[in-house]
Amino acid sequence: MTQIYAAPMEGLTTGVFRKAHRALFSGIDRYYLPFIAVHESHTFKQKEIRDMSPSVNAGMVSVPQILTKNPADFVWGAREIAALGYDEINLNLGCPSPTVTTKKKGAGLLGDSEALQGLLDGIFEGLADLPDLRITVKTRLGIAEPQEMEALTELYNRYPVAELIIHARTLQDLYRGEPRMEAFRKAYEDCRMPVSFNGNIFSREDFDGFISRYPETAGVMLGRGLIRNPALAREIRGGEKLTREELRAFHDAIYQGYLEEMSGITPVLGRMKELWSYWGTLFPENERLVRNVRKAKNRKDYETAAGILFNMGSFRNEDRPREIIMH
Ligand SMILES: Cc1cc2nc3c(=O)[nH]c(=O)nc-3n(C[C@H](O)[C@H](O)[C@H](O)COP(=O)(O)O)c2cc1C
Known part of the structure; x- marks a missing residue:
């Protein structure tokens, strides 16, 4: 059965939010944590350590996410996070914020295939001794044109990416408009790893309609729809509406x-x-x-x-x- 994920949302899906959500609502299989920007200093902020702590994440499956363009920084962060007991780490290739993309991080990296390849090479070489650690990727379709996803799919297919979560928009789309389903369809068909979907799922009907067309999807990630309606995952699973x-x-x-x-x-x-x-x-x-x-x-x-x-x-x-x- 397709899983339901809570999207990482900086400033919104904090530890406080996730803990309250877990206590009051059912239906989320995995909570993705807002990104941690790992820098050369190789330290986490207090707030990031708290966000990953067992006291915040008890009783739920949580997945930390790293934002960086530097393989050594990802590998350092992933090892630290794995040592805390996490078995999945997500790479952020979707953030469209100019402060991030101008440094060629997040979705900014999607336009530089050499740098992206270098990052993925370094990540999978650097973590080869931890085969049980699932490295998943959250990506957009490209910078400007959704067709850019074809070359990206070809690149991702060369690595043991455990799961590809596709936010079916380009960087330039930001959060606007409808997801680009044609490009998603192609990636869904061509990707070797399990594929998950993210974008504009606001209701049970949206979810059911999506699944009827893409039944092999590993997971559907809920972003703004879940913030607005915290009972959305429960409703999707056939439960009561929000009161x-x-x-x-x-x-x-x-x-x-x-x-x-x-x-x-x-x-x-x-x-x-x-x-x-x-x-x-x-x-x-x-x-x-x-x-x-x-x-x-x-x-x-x-x-x-x-x-x-x-x-x-x-x-x-x-x-x-x-x-x-x-x-
Ligand atoms: C305020 C805000 C903060 C976000 N922070 C993150 C983040 O830290 N990491 C990430 O991968 N995506 C982040 N996103 C993107 C969401 O995870 C999701 O991909 C996006 O909202 C599209 O899904 P939706 O159409 O269901 O909302 C953020 C989005 C918003 C609006």
């Missing part, structure tokens, strides 16, 4: 988690407001109340505004957001 009370309990668990973890209310509200840019679409008739939540500058105003929205707002768990949220 207002569940969303509130999820909200409260995350809010509490950030209050405990972060110093000062400002960063906590920053994180919560990012979530509200998705949850707001569940209250389509209450734009003003949602705006009040997103404008709140202190703890009291935030809690009051969120309380009013949860108590008085008209919660609509319809399948597709009125407009797809873009970042």
